[in-house]
Amino acid sequence: MSDSATRAYDLYQLADALRMSHWTLRRHVKLGSIQVTRMGNRIRVSESERDCILRDGLPSLTASTKPHIDPDPRLAESEAA
Secondary structure (H helix, E strand, C coil): CCCCCCCEECHHHHHHHHCCCHHHHHHHHHHCCCCCEEECCEEEEEHHHHHHHHHHCCCCHHHHHCCCCCCCHHHHHHHHC
């Protein structure tokens, strides 16, 4: 590889570096918290993105993955009756 080429990592390599599951990384990719390059069905993470993740970490998934569901007002009316 030449000096000008940027190295790309797959999710398994990144998971090893971060000591977490590749499934967790897939969830971050789906939420958009990791910038990736897709080549067909392959997902690659650039070296600069990997360095940012190693330096800054990733956001918590617990708060961002739970969807907010508004209660159906019709249910409240039928319970009151």
